Amino acid sequence: MSTSTTSESETDLVARAVRELAQRTRFPVTFGGLIDDGVVSVTSIVGNRTRSLDGLRVKPERGLGGRAMMELRPRMTNDYGSSQQITHDYDVFVLGEGLRTLLALPIIVDGRPRGVLYAGSWDRTPVGGVTTAPAMQVAHSVAEELRIRDEVERRLRAAxxxxxxxxxxxxxxxxxxxxxxxxxxxxxxxxxxxxxxxxxxxxxxxxxxxxxxxxxxxxxxxxxxxxxxxxxxxxxxxxxxxxxxxxxxxxxxxxxxxxxxxxxxxxxxxxxxxxxxxxxxxxxx
Known part of the structure; x- marks a missing residue:
């Protein structure tokens, strides 16, 4: 991930990861956010054609991102609208943007979900290891930085x-x-x-x-x-x-x-x- 300052906020960290996700994969649309008060608020969006994804808030267990967070592993569908493996709480956001293929990558810190990154396409796009590997690396980098920040803050408070x-x-x-x-x-x-x-x-x-x-x-x-x-x-x-x-x-x-x-x-x-x-x-x- 690109260089940042120590004053970078968590929102800025997610924005940087979302931009990198767009750069390192074939997906034209990327977005994501961290858990705040039990819900993931999407704070950064790249490549969108509409404003439909604005205000998206994802609850654990709901939708593709919720499933990814609960299962602690990436989840993908190449036909979001007809998928029977997820709930469709957020169709107005995802389908409003016209996304058909969607990949959800949980941000996992110490075995707990801290947020989710998404990569999507308006077409039915085959997704293989060549595409998902760099996407997972981006999510892992965010998780590592959050883990380090958590540990430093814990130690400093203890001091x-x-x-x-x-x-x-x-x-x-x-x-x-x-x-x-x-x-x-x-x-x-x-x-x-x-x-x-x-x-x-x-x-x-x-x-x-x-x-x-x-x-x-x-x-x-x-x-x-x-x-x-x-x-x-x-x-x-x-x-x-x-x-x-x-x-x-x-x-x-x-x-x-x-x-x-x-x-x-x-x-x-x-x-x-x-x-x-x-x-x-x-x-x-």
């Missing part, structure tokens, strides 16, 4: 107020959050999504307050690679090389090598000293 020094328990929460985000980023292929995760990580480092309070002298400028930061963040929580390797999907020897280069850059003789210096330099919370 409480961040003015002044951070209590030890809350500081440890921040450090665990940072390490978890590094692990998530390591498993994400989307470069832009990794960049947004990195912005959140920098917020956590700032919230920890270590870089501003741990030293009164000048802080040396050190540049760690992404993987060096990953392994050092795990090491900061006391993980062994084997545990770090398992968490990040690396070989144990590779972990040892990354730790070695990080220690060298930080001029540290032990991993504990490397973690301490990385915190002073504002590289770890």
């Amino acid at each position: 409480g107020p961040t003015s002044g020094s951070v209590p030890a328990r809350q500081r440890e929460e921040l450090r665990e959050s940072f390490a978890e985000l590094r692990s998530i980023a390591a498993s994400v292929d989307d470069v832009d999504l990794r960049a947004r995760i990195a912005q959140v990580e920098r917020r956590l480092v700032t919230l920890s307050g270590d870089a501003a309070t741990a030293t009164t002298g000048p802080i040396p400028i050190v540049h760690l690679s992404r993987r060096e930061t990953d392994v050092l963040a795990c090491a900061a929580l006391g993980a062994t090389n084997g545990e770090i390797a398992s968490q990040l999907g690396l070989r144990e020897g590779t972990v040892k090598a990354y730790l070695g280069t990080a220690m060298s850059k930080l001029d540290a003789s032990t991993r504990h000293a490397a973690v301490t210096k990385a915190r002073r330099a504002g590289l770890l919370p």
Whole structure:
């Protein structure tokens, strides 16, 4: 998905996904929204010929999108008007636009539906794996970003107020959050999504307050690679090389090598000293 700022709202996130869905599939019409107060309100529409889809609100279990959300899997019909597999609560919207083929993709976060994306055509369009695969990737990317946002907000709420020094328990929460985000980023292929995760990580480092309070002298400028930061963040929580390797999907020897280069850059003789210096330099919370 394309680059965005950390201030992007959930509505903007859906709008971006709907545009990308149109770009990455053969469907001329795409739309979608997130669940709000138990109902999906369609907030973004691309490619429509009429205003019929305006105001569409989808309840779970109702219509094609409701079925997709309840079954937690994509659902498709290439003859919407005559389909007997769905309820027709929303015919005035869908048929009003003249859509015949419709694909509904649930946005699933931690096993629960959070919204739905639609891709539709005015014709009876064969839909195969070549078309549905990129569509499902778009829905998955939205779900991943929502999951990350949820986790960050939960951790930040648990940490409480961040003015002044951070209590030890809350500081440890921040450090665990940072390490978890590094692990998530390591498993994400989307470069832009990794960049947004990195912005959140920098917020956590700032919230920890270590870089501003741990030293009164000048802080040396050190540049760690992404993987060096990953392994050092795990090491900061006391993980062994084997545990770090398992968490990040690396070989144990590779972990040892990354730790070695990080220690060298930080001029540290032990991993504990490397973690301490990385915190002073504002590289770890």
